[in-house]
Amino acid sequence: MSNSKSKYDLIIIGGGPAGLTAGIYGARARLRTLLIEKGLTGGQIAATEEIENYPGFVEAIGGAELTGRMEKQAMRFGLEIKTLLEVESIQGQGGDFTILAGDERSDGRAVIVSTGATPAKLGIPGESEFAGRGVSYCATCDGAFFSGADVLVVGGGNAAVEEAIFLTKFARKISLVHRRDQLRADRILVERARESDKIDFILGSELLAIEGGSRVERAIIKDKKSDKVGEVAVGGVFMYVGTKPNSDFLTDILKLDEKGYIITADDLMTSKDGIFAAGDARKNGAKQVVIAAGEGALAAISAQKYLDELGG
Secondary structure: OOOOOOOEEEEEEOOOHHHHHHHHHHHHOOOOEEEEOOOOOOHHHHHOOOEOOOOOOOOOEOHHHHHHHHHHHHHHOOOEEEOOOOOOEEEEEOOEEEEEEOOEEEEEEEEEEOOOEEEOOOOOOOOOOOEOOOEEOOHHHHHHHHOOOEEEEEOOOHHHHHHHHHHOOOOOEEEEEEOOOOOOOOHHHHHHHHHOOOEEEEEOEEEEEEEEOOOEEEEEEEEOOOOOEEEEEOOEEEEOOOEEEOOHHHOOOOOEOOOOOEOOOOOOEOOOOOEEEOHHHEOOOOOOHHHHHHHHHHHHHHHHHHHHHHOO
16 A cells, blocks of 8 residues: 555546445545545435345345435445536546546545446437436436326336336326337336236337427337338427446446446456546446446456565
């Protein structure tokens, strides 16, 4: 561990489950650790109403509560947190990094990137025009605004089905559109969704456009087998068609895959010595809170080993 008071041993970029867990492990290992978050801590999961598959919680726990507990635990061990700072670049090399975020400069010996991902966009007509006027990427955030309305959910994974189920608390009817003939979501979620008389499934179809006046009024949908195009009258459209890693600032710094996910070794070291990656921004097989937390722990342990070998 460095004796310098001006340089951190470990700097973590991103304050979701991966970053907060890395902060717990780093600070508990007595590394002088800083976490930088562009918004508020918690990441995407903070907007999730209920998490029921995180180990140790028999009853479901809210995403904000879970990450809030992580933050308190990390700070108890001495983690320093700076929020509302967006990192623009990482300069330097192993053992001597400088993180630039606005007017702030932070120096560290090792770095963990846990910047997460943001919802992907379809890029169809009407999507950007009606953003905030009926198009949403967070049912937990906006569901209450659609009380008694008919809405459309786009996607076939866990997020889409979970949010469709959540919307049954508010909406009169939910139409779930997925381009494949079968949903990709976990079976237990699909079973719950099919039990609801409020959810209709429009499978093997794709959303072509979103139309309306001052707000969303209808969705244009094409059946992929017949090529028949029709419209569904809806007051809102919720998009869950994947995620995009928050890695644009790393394009010239680290090795990324074709989608922008960070490529790492087994110990989560990136293509640059001293920089590790964890969570949804990393190329891995699944995006789950427990996996992000586990990767955050592994990244911090690997960073500690790296620093021990580096000496100084």
